Each structure stands twice: as C-alpha cells, then as structure tokens.
Amino acid sequence: MLIGREDETATLRAVLDRVRAGGSEVVVVSGEPGIGKTALLQELRSAATGVRVLATTGVEGESDIPYAHLADVFRGAHDDIAALPERQAAALASAFAFGPSVPADRFVISVAVLTLLSAVAARGPLLLVVDDLQWVDRASREALLFVAHRLQAEPVGMVLAVRPRAEVVARLDRFRRIELRGLAPADARRMVEQVRDVRGRADTEALVVGSGGNPLALLELPLARRGRTGLLRRRGTPMPLTATLETLFSDTAHELPGRTRDALLLLAVLGPVPDAVLRLALLGHGLAPEDLDEAVRAGLVVHELGRPDFRHPLVRSAVYQSSASERRRSAHLVAARALDGAAVPNAEERRAWHLVWAGASADEDLAARLESTGDAQLLAADFTSTGHLFQLSALLSDDDATRAGRLVKAAHATRLAGEIDECRSLMVQASGLASDPATVLFLQYLICRLDLWAGDRLQSRDRLLELVRTHEAAGVVLDPYMHSDVALGSVEIGDFSVADDLSAAAVERAVAGGGPVPLGIAVVRAMVRAFLGDPGATVSLEARAGELDVVDPVTTDRDEQVLLLAGVAHLAAEDVERAGTLLQRAVVTARTHGAVGMLPFRLGRLSAFEFWVGDWGMSAAHSHEALTLAGDTGWRGERLHSLLACARTEALTGAAQRCRGHLDEALALAEVERSSAYLATAYAGLASLELASQEVAAAAAAGRRVEDFSRRSGMVDNPLVWWTGDLVEALVADGQVEEAAELVRGRAEVPSARPVLRAVLARCRALVQPDRFLEHVDEAHRWHARARMPYERARTDLVLGRMLRRQRSAGAREPLARALRTFEQLGALPWAEQARSELRASGVRLAAPTRGLSELTPQELQVTLAVARGLSNKEVAGQLFLSVKTIEYHLGKAYLKLGVARRGQLAALLATQAPWVEPAAGHQGP
Ligand SMILES: Nc1ncnc2c1ncn2[C@@H]1O[C@H](COP(=O)(O)OP(=O)(O)OP(=O)(O)O)[C@@H](O)[C@H]1O
Ligand SMILES: [Mg+2]
Structure with missing residues (x-):
C-alpha cells in the first residue's frame, strides 16, 4: 500500500482515463533512487483495469545491448510483429533477435515500433510502462522517445520513470513531468x-x-x-543518500560468505542472461547456483520469473561498486568466457564489452571480426549499432594506428546515424592516437568540417583555413577537398571572397593532380559562382549531369553532399527544375536509407525549392521537419538554416507571430555564430514579413541590411536569399523613391538564364520610373512567362493592378483578380488581402475568402498533399514516420477544415487551390 502520494496517483489515474477514452499521453516520473518511482508505477499498473500493460525495466550496465528492452516490451507480441509490413516485420524480428538478422537502421525500427504499438492499441487501450529509463539500452531508448514524440491519435499511455541526473532527462522536456520528492x-x-x-x-x-x-x-x-x-x-x-544506501547494501553483502559474494558479483556483472549462461559463468568461477542462496536469505536477491535477480538496482550497483577492481575484472573475464558462443543476442558484442571492462589487453582477432561485421552492416546502412561495433573493435585493437582507423570508422557510422556529439568525440580520440602527420592532419580536417555545421561556424572555418595555409606554406601537398571545404564553410559565414579563392584553388589543385575534377569539388565551385551571379556558374555541372544522376548520396563519404550541393548550386543559379530533381532525390535516398543525420540539410533546401515553385504546403511541412530533425540529431548549426526555412513561408502565409519567433531566434543565433550570410537571410525574411503586413519603413530597414551585405560580399539575389524586389517596393511605399531608383540603377546586368530576377528588376524599374511604368511591367511579364514562380508573378500583377486602379482604369480588375487567385492558391493571406482591397476599391464585390489550405497546420498539409498525390494512408505513414492512425487523424482534421468528406473531393479542391500537385490516377474510397 502506498503511503502519501495522493496528487501523483491522481495524475496517473487521469492518464489511464484519457487512454481509456482513446487519447494518448506521455508522463515522466523522475526522482532520486529509492524515492518511490517503481512503487508509484506499480500502483498505476494495479489501477489499470481494462488497459493492457506492456512494461520493461532498465538494468544498470546492460545499456549497450541494442533493443534488448524493446524486445522485452514486445515479448508477447510476435504475432502482431508478423502482421506488420514485411520490411518492418523483418527489421523488428532481427532487432529482437528472434528472426534472421537483417540490417535495419534505427529509423526503420522506430517506425516499425510505432506501427506495432498502434496495431496493438487498435485492439484496446494500452499502457507502456518503462522503469529505470536511464538504463534502458540506447537503441530501445531512442525508439521509445521517437514513438513518444509521435503518439497522437492512438489510445496509448506512456509512463517513463527515470533518475533525475541521467543524461536522457534533458530530452524529456516536452513531456509532462511528475517530480517525486521525499515523503512529507x-x-x-x-x-x-x-x-x-x-x-x-x-x-x-x-x-x-x-x-x-x-x-x-x-x-x-x-x-x-x-x-x-x-x-x-x-x-x-x-x-548523502545514495552513498549511504550503497554502503548499507554493501555492508550486508560483506557479511556474506566469500563464495556468495563472488556469485553476487558475477550476477551483477552479467545482468539478465539465460540461466544456462549464469550457470556456466558460476561454474567457470568454481561456483554453483546454490552459492546465491545466502544472498536470497539476506534479502539481496529475489527469484523473478524463476531466475535470480537483485531486489533493487541499488543492491546491484552497491555490489559492483564496492568490489575491488581486481575482482571486478576477473568477474568480467569469466562473463566473457561464459558468453563465448552462447545463444544470447549479440553474444559476440556483449563478450567484447566484458573483455573491455575486464581491461583485457588487445584481442586483435575479435577486434578484426567486429570490424568486418561492422563493415558489412555499414554497407547495409545499420548505422547506430555499427558505430558500437567499430568502437569495440577499436578498444580491442592492438596498435594505435589500427585503433585510430577503427575509431574513424565508428565516427563515420555515428554521424550517419545522426549522433553528432558522439561522432566528434570519437574523432578527437582518434586524433589523439594517430602519430603519422598525414593522418593527424586529416583528422583535424574532419573535426573542423564537422564543427562547421555542429559548432562555431566562423571559428571552424578559420581553423580550417589556417590548416590549409600553414601546411601549404610548409610545402605539404594537400587534398584539394580541403580547399573546397574551406570554400563551403566560407559560404556558410558569408565570406564569398575566400569562398571564391579557395573553390578556385581546389579546382586548380585537382586539375594539377591529373584526371577530372572530382564532382564534390566541382559542385562547390559552381555553387560559389552562382551566388556571385556568374552566368556560367553551373555550366560545368550541366556537362556532368549523367554522373550526378548516379551518385550514391548516402554511403560514400565523399559523394554524400554532392547531390545536395549541386541542388543548391542550381537553385542559386535559378535553374530551378534541375535543382528540384536533385534535391528530391537527395531526400528520398536519405529517407530510404534511414540516414536521418542527413535529412535536416536536405529537407531545408528542398523546402526552398518548393517555396519557389509555389508548393508552399510542402515547403512548410519540410522546413518544420528539418527543424525537428536538426534538434533530434545534434546538428546545432543546422537549426539556424531550418528556422530561416520555416520563416520563409510563415512570413507570407499569415503566421506572423510564429515567423517573428523563428526569425528572432535565427537572428540571435546568427549573431552568436557571426555568420553574416545567415544574418542577411534572416533580414531578408524580416523584410518579406514586414512588407506583407505593410510595415514599409521596417521592411525597408531590414532590406537595407541585406543590401549592405550584398555590397560587401558580392552575393546577388537568388532563390535562397531574395530581397531586392521587397526592398525597392518598401522604399517606394515609404517615400524613399530616390534611394530606390539609385539601387535599381546600381544593379548589374542579369543574364537571361535568371528570368525571375529579371522580371522582378523590371518591376522595380516600373516602380521607380512611373513615366515608363507600363513598358517595364510588360517586360516583367515577358520574363515571368518563362519561369514557374507564381508568387512573384502575382506581385507584379498586383503592382500593375494597383497602378491602373489609381488611374481609374477598368483594366485594373483583370490583373488584380489574377493576383488574388494566385495569392489564395498559395495561401499568401496578407497579400491576398491587399489584392482583395484593391479589387473592392475598383468596385468589385467579393465573396468572403474561401476556406483553404492555409488553415491547415504544416502536418495536416503535409498529410493532405501526400494523400492527394495518390499515396495510401499506410504509405504516407511510412514516409512521414507517423502511425497510420495519426495520418487518419490529421486527414480527418484537414477534411473538417476544408469542408470535404472524401478523397475525391479533396483532389478537386486541390486542383483549384494547389494546382502544382500532381493529381493521383483515379482517386478511390473516402
Ligand atoms: N509512498 C510509498 N509508500 C510506501 N512504500 C513506498 C512508497 N514509496 C516507495 N516505497 C518503498 O520504498 C522502496 C523504494 O521505492 P522504489 O523502489 O519505488 O524507489 P525508486 O524511486 O524506484 O528507486 P530507484 O531509482 O532506485 O529505482 C520500495 O521498497 C518501495 O516499496
Ligand atoms: Mg525503481
């Protein structure tokens, strides 16, 4: 019977009620050891009538056996697993070690767990209880958190108990928390x-x-x-409670006979293993299972499910911690021996851990086996556990150079898995071991390169530049990729002059080395030149389109960024269709490989493309996904880009408050990181936001900041940073016509391959030269006709309509109506409002605005658009890492908001509101 804890019990009972009513909720129970977390969970379980309970408990020291705890949760659900889509079923069966081993990344497994949970919950409300989360193996923990963040429409409650100082606690912020303190x-x-x-x-x-x-x-x-x-x-x-209690427990243990103490230590070292393995270990130590009997009598050990276990986790750590390290090491050695060839999941890996803990000297044989298992897994993209294998292999290596090499492999795998901090620390370890100067240099280079996106941009760029300069001065021949990466880092911080020099140097060095310029170097060069407005920027890439089309953008280190950067280069050059093809492929391949570490970058740039071509729903959805994933993976630097990508659509769709929040954060981050390029992008976003709400002075002020940057850096307007049209319009509206005219006159000739920029500049000329207004607007329209950029075309229509309306010309209505239609289709609410009031002023009576896509949340939109493209709910679920139930839920809400009831109606609606969406062949069913 629980004493006290009335409030806590009531909160948890409310969770049960919610689950019984079909809702979901995640609650974290935290508190120091012994405070009563487990007791509270037990109380909850006994109150869970009518709710199916699945449970697992973390075990100290066992947190490195991937998926051990998830397997425990779902031990009775093998039939449900078998009923999952084939790939998910195989992935889980393998991860839970009851089916053949197939490679699968943590993302695939997380999605499978989500599907599985929602399948089980389809039969009735479900409660998932995880005790001692801090000791749940990392892979299971990741999957559980992934699921916890995505529970929406299923009757699933999740209660996670955790000790407060555990590292994982930082990641539970988003959930409701019950903080247990001492009893009154x-x-x-x-x-x-x-x-x-x-x-x-x-x-x-x-x-x-x-x-x-x-x-x-x-x-x-x-x-x-x-x-x-x-x-x-x-x-x-x-x-000092924990220490006191541990001492107490170990005191009890110390009074036991020596053999019992040895047996206890072995039990502590082994953790939960099949009886046979425990027996073997005991025998290997000259002991027998009966030697534990005294510990049972002393109350330290209980028999759970027929096998001995510690009564409390504190007992286990006390027994372990209070043993002399010599005894601990020999127990680990015995455990390793007992696991040799044992029928236990991941026996070889567990054995390796024990050897490492035993402080065993190198075991090159085992190390090499682990490495080759790792190599095989990496090719099949099982990144997280591959990283562990390489790490173990490194630990057991017998010389430093080999060890460093394996650590680098481990780093590579963890980076792909999206664990950036871990990756960096592995590389630092490796560089501490390497002695040959070339390797040391290479590792320093890799670390700087990582820091460009995960740490301080300016500092990392400077360090990389310094590395290149000092080594070249000393006559070392450098890998031209280093120059290229300095260039890339320089683009990130907006230092286009270094970017230009170094990207050219990279090409030069590569040519001097004979053979063709590597694609990775060519794309960076093209990108830099495109930002600088060079009309021939992407010529070299066009010639190599065939090569780009076959690049593997996931598993080969060097080519990994090529598609992304080529996409950006084409985008910056306004070669939008080509950019879209490349970026889409970059995202799709990362998704299918589950290479979550790459997704934020790719989604963020894809969203810029989608914005440009008028697919704003997708753009918003993808930028938000990028933002979430940047946080999930530890790519801190990418948060900045994702924020700006989100702000791009928010500024224009009436989400002003959210937009301002994102921009404020981005401005602060860019300031801290001293990245003038991102600062400029943020100001461009701000200008667009202010202009949309007709705050023309503020828009002009923000636009001027971008203009300053452009003057200093040489960057010209491009689909990623776009401001001249907004700035000129704001200046004119604010009465600063001369400044606007000066700015327009100062613009260099723009190549005809940049039709949208030409159109916008022509419109700007119309604004500053009223006497030649129509002539310039005509020119603008001619350029608009050559490109797919609906938003800017509508802006030109609005400018034209407004001018004609002021001249009381009947011709005003047509361009205004066109502008209104486009703004409404895009969801550009504030602009639609401007067009609407101009139309009213011209004497047109307008119906209330139609309900439209702009009312949907990004996620509802993403689901709606995917469904409209003809994907089944199940397919959409798989692609968006959500459960089918959640898809149905979002779709239901979207139907309500849009006032439709069937897929067919949805398609018809989208045909008018989002004509860019390719309709599905033959919509069927509701
Ligand atoms: N409110 C309570 N009333 C009566 N007994 C309690 C209460 N809270 C905890 N206990 C008892 O105190 C002991 C320690 O509690 P419990 O095991 O739940 O702690 P914990 O927070 O789970 O600790 P740990 O972090 O070490 O797992 C148990 O024997 C439990 O039954
Ligand atoms: Mg407990």
Whole structure:
C-alpha cells in the first residue's frame, strides 16, 4: 500500500482515463533512487483495469545491448510483429533477435515500433510502462522517445520513470513531468512506524530527517542501524543518500560468505542472461547456483520469473561498486568466457564489452571480426549499432594506428546515424592516437568540417583555413577537398571572397593532380559562382549531369553532399527544375536509407525549392521537419538554416507571430555564430514579413541590411536569399523613391538564364520610373512567362493592378483578380488581402475568402498533399514516420477544415487551390 502520494496517483489515474477514452499521453516520473518511482508505477499498473500493460525495466550496465528492452516490451507480441509490413516485420524480428538478422537502421525500427504499438492499441487501450529509463539500452531508448514524440491519435499511455541526473532527462522536456520528492514528514513517520526495529521517538525523528523522506532509506536504514545512529542523528542536512544506501547494501553483502559474494558479483556483472549462461559463468568461477542462496536469505536477491535477480538496482550497483577492481575484472573475464558462443543476442558484442571492462589487453582477432561485421552492416546502412561495433573493435585493437582507423570508422557510422556529439568525440580520440602527420592532419580536417555545421561556424572555418595555409606554406601537398571545404564553410559565414579563392584553388589543385575534377569539388565551385551571379556558374555541372544522376548520396563519404550541393548550386543559379530533381532525390535516398543525420540539410533546401515553385504546403511541412530533425540529431548549426526555412513561408502565409519567433531566434543565433550570410537571410525574411503586413519603413530597414551585405560580399539575389524586389517596393511605399531608383540603377546586368530576377528588376524599374511604368511591367511579364514562380508573378500583377486602379482604369480588375487567385492558391493571406482591397476599391464585390489550405497546420498539409498525390494512408505513414492512425487523424482534421468528406473531393479542391500537385490516377474510397 502506498503511503502519501495522493496528487501523483491522481495524475496517473487521469492518464489511464484519457487512454481509456482513446487519447494518448506521455508522463515522466523522475526522482532520486529509492524515492518511490517503481512503487508509484506499480500502483498505476494495479489501477489499470481494462488497459493492457506492456512494461520493461532498465538494468544498470546492460545499456549497450541494442533493443534488448524493446524486445522485452514486445515479448508477447510476435504475432502482431508478423502482421506488420514485411520490411518492418523483418527489421523488428532481427532487432529482437528472434528472426534472421537483417540490417535495419534505427529509423526503420522506430517506425516499425510505432506501427506495432498502434496495431496493438487498435485492439484496446494500452499502457507502456518503462522503469529505470536511464538504463534502458540506447537503441530501445531512442525508439521509445521517437514513438513518444509521435503518439497522437492512438489510445496509448506512456509512463517513463527515470533518475533525475541521467543524461536522457534533458530530452524529456516536452513531456509532462511528475517530480517525486521525499515523503512529507507525517507520511514518513507513518512509514517508519511500519518498520519493526524502530521504537523510540528520537529514532523515528532521526530517520525522518536523515532520510529526507526517501522511502527506501526509511525502509533500509534501520535494518543496518547497529552502530550507525551517530550518522543518522546528524540533523539538519539530509544525508548523502545514495552513498549511504550503497554502503548499507554493501555492508550486508560483506557479511556474506566469500563464495556468495563472488556469485553476487558475477550476477551483477552479467545482468539478465539465460540461466544456462549464469550457470556456466558460476561454474567457470568454481561456483554453483546454490552459492546465491545466502544472498536470497539476506534479502539481496529475489527469484523473478524463476531466475535470480537483485531486489533493487541499488543492491546491484552497491555490489559492483564496492568490489575491488581486481575482482571486478576477473568477474568480467569469466562473463566473457561464459558468453563465448552462447545463444544470447549479440553474444559476440556483449563478450567484447566484458573483455573491455575486464581491461583485457588487445584481442586483435575479435577486434578484426567486429570490424568486418561492422563493415558489412555499414554497407547495409545499420548505422547506430555499427558505430558500437567499430568502437569495440577499436578498444580491442592492438596498435594505435589500427585503433585510430577503427575509431574513424565508428565516427563515420555515428554521424550517419545522426549522433553528432558522439561522432566528434570519437574523432578527437582518434586524433589523439594517430602519430603519422598525414593522418593527424586529416583528422583535424574532419573535426573542423564537422564543427562547421555542429559548432562555431566562423571559428571552424578559420581553423580550417589556417590548416590549409600553414601546411601549404610548409610545402605539404594537400587534398584539394580541403580547399573546397574551406570554400563551403566560407559560404556558410558569408565570406564569398575566400569562398571564391579557395573553390578556385581546389579546382586548380585537382586539375594539377591529373584526371577530372572530382564532382564534390566541382559542385562547390559552381555553387560559389552562382551566388556571385556568374552566368556560367553551373555550366560545368550541366556537362556532368549523367554522373550526378548516379551518385550514391548516402554511403560514400565523399559523394554524400554532392547531390545536395549541386541542388543548391542550381537553385542559386535559378535553374530551378534541375535543382528540384536533385534535391528530391537527395531526400528520398536519405529517407530510404534511414540516414536521418542527413535529412535536416536536405529537407531545408528542398523546402526552398518548393517555396519557389509555389508548393508552399510542402515547403512548410519540410522546413518544420528539418527543424525537428536538426534538434533530434545534434546538428546545432543546422537549426539556424531550418528556422530561416520555416520563416520563409510563415512570413507570407499569415503566421506572423510564429515567423517573428523563428526569425528572432535565427537572428540571435546568427549573431552568436557571426555568420553574416545567415544574418542577411534572416533580414531578408524580416523584410518579406514586414512588407506583407505593410510595415514599409521596417521592411525597408531590414532590406537595407541585406543590401549592405550584398555590397560587401558580392552575393546577388537568388532563390535562397531574395530581397531586392521587397526592398525597392518598401522604399517606394515609404517615400524613399530616390534611394530606390539609385539601387535599381546600381544593379548589374542579369543574364537571361535568371528570368525571375529579371522580371522582378523590371518591376522595380516600373516602380521607380512611373513615366515608363507600363513598358517595364510588360517586360516583367515577358520574363515571368518563362519561369514557374507564381508568387512573384502575382506581385507584379498586383503592382500593375494597383497602378491602373489609381488611374481609374477598368483594366485594373483583370490583373488584380489574377493576383488574388494566385495569392489564395498559395495561401499568401496578407497579400491576398491587399489584392482583395484593391479589387473592392475598383468596385468589385467579393465573396468572403474561401476556406483553404492555409488553415491547415504544416502536418495536416503535409498529410493532405501526400494523400492527394495518390499515396495510401499506410504509405504516407511510412514516409512521414507517423502511425497510420495519426495520418487518419490529421486527414480527418484537414477534411473538417476544408469542408470535404472524401478523397475525391479533396483532389478537386486541390486542383483549384494547389494546382502544382500532381493529381493521383483515379482517386478511390473516402
Ligand atoms: N509512498 C510509498 N509508500 C510506501 N512504500 C513506498 C512508497 N514509496 C516507495 N516505497 C518503498 O520504498 C522502496 C523504494 O521505492 P522504489 O523502489 O519505488 O524507489 P525508486 O524511486 O524506484 O528507486 P530507484 O531509482 O532506485 O529505482 C520500495 O521498497 C518501495 O516499496
Ligand atoms: Mg525503481
């Protein structure tokens, strides 16, 4: 029976009610050891009538066996697993070690777990209870968190208990939290009264104070009170609890016979293993299972499901921590031996861990086996556990150079898995081991390159530049990719002059080295030149389109960024269709490989393309996904880009508040990172936001900041940073016509391959030269006709319509109506409003605006558009890492908002509101 804890119990019962009513909720219970988390969870479980409970408990020291705990959760659900889509079923069967081993990345597995949970929940409400989350193996933990973030429409409650100082706690911020503290003194006293040994009031009070109300301490301290009352009586400050309790537990253990203590230590070292393995280990140590009996009598060990286990995790750590390191090492060695060839999941890997903990000297044989298992897995893209294999292999290597090489492999795999901090620390370790100067240099280079996107951009760029300069000065022949990466880093911070020099140097060095210029170098060069407005920027890439089409953008290190950067180069050159093809392929391949570490970059740029061609729903959805994934993976630098990508559509779709929030954060980040390019992009976003809400002075101020940057850096307007049209219009509206005219006159000739920029500049000329207005607008329209950029075309229509309306010309209505239609289709609410009021002023009576796509949340839109493209709910679920139930949920809400009831109606609606969406062949069903 629980003492106290009324509020906490009520909260958890409310979770049960919610789940019974078909909703989902995630709650975190945190608190120090012994505070009563497990007891509270038990209370919850016993109250869960009518709710199916799945549960697992983390085990200290076992957190490196991938998916052990998920396998535990779903041990009774093998039939449900078999009913999943084939790839997911195979992935889970393999991860849970009851089916043949197939490679699968953590993303595939996480999605499969989500599908599985929602399948199980389809039969009735479900409660998932995870105790000691801090010791749940990392792979399971990742999958559980992935699922927790995506539960929406299924009747699933998730309650996670965790110790507060665990690393994982930082990642649970988004969930409701129950913070358990010590029991109230009255409750603590009640509890003490239930413990036999305590008689006098002084003892009781000493306990209440000394325990800080910790129930475990209340229960355990008196049991070993002999001679320790002095400690207990030290009033005022709570005792250093964990240490005290551990000492208590180990004291009990120390009184046991030597053989029992040895057996206990082995049990602590092994963790949960099949009985046969435990027996083998005991025998290997000259012990027998009966040697644990004394520990059972002493209450340290209980038999759970027929096999011995510690009564409390503290006992286990106490036994382990209090053993001399020599004894610990030999226990690990025995465990390793017992696991040799054992029928336990990941036996070889577990064995390797034990060897490492045993401080075993190198075992090159095992190390090499682990490495080749890793190599094989990497090719098949199983990144997280591959990283662990390489790490183990490195630890067991017998010379530093080999070890460094394996650490680099581990780093590569963890980066692909999207664990950037881990990746960096592995590379630092490797560089500490390498002795040959070329390797040292290469590793320094890799670290700088990582930091360009995960750390301080300016500093990393400078370090990389320094590396190149000093080594070249010393006559070292460098890999031209280094120059190219300096160029790339320089683009990131907006230093186009270094970017130009170094990207040219990279090409030069590559040519000097003989053979063709590597694609990776060519794309960076093209990108830099495109930002600088060079009309021939992408000529070299066009010649190599065939090569680009066959690049593997995931598993080969050097080619990994090629598609992305080529996409950006084409985008910057306004070669939009080609950019779209490349970026789409980059995203699709990353998704199918589950290479989540690459997705944020690719989604962010794809969203720029989608914005440009008028697919704003997708653009918003993808930029938001990029933002989430940048956070999930630790690519801190990419958060900045994702924020700006989100702001791009938000500025124009009436999400002003969200937009301002994103821009404020981006401005602050760009300031901290001293990245003038991102600062300029943020100001361009701000200008677009202010102009949309007709704050022309503010728009002009923001636009001027971008213009300044462009003057200093040489960057010209491009689909990624786009401001001149907004700035000129804001200046003119603000009465600064001369400044606007000056700016337009100062613009260099723009090549005809940039039709949208030419159109916008022609429109700008119309604004500053009213006497030649129509002539310039005509020219603008001629350029618009050559390109697919609906938004800017509508802006030109609006400018034309507004001017004609002021001249009281009947011709105003046509361009205004055209502008309105396009703005509405795009969801450009503030602009549609401007067009609407111009139309009204010209005497047109307008119906209320139609309900449209702009009312949908990014996720509803993403789902709606995917469905409209003809994908089944199941297919959409797979692509967006959501459950089918959640897809149905979003779709339902979208139907309501759009006022449609069937897929067919949805398609018809989209045909008018989002004509860019390719309709599906033959819509069927609701
Ligand atoms: N409110 C309570 N009333 C009665 N007994 C309690 C209460 N809370 C905890 N206990 C008892 O105190 C002991 C420690 O609690 P519990 O095991 O739940 O702690 P915990 O927070 O799970 O600790 P750990 O982090 O070490 O797992 C258990 O024996 C439990 O039954
Ligand atoms: Mg517990």
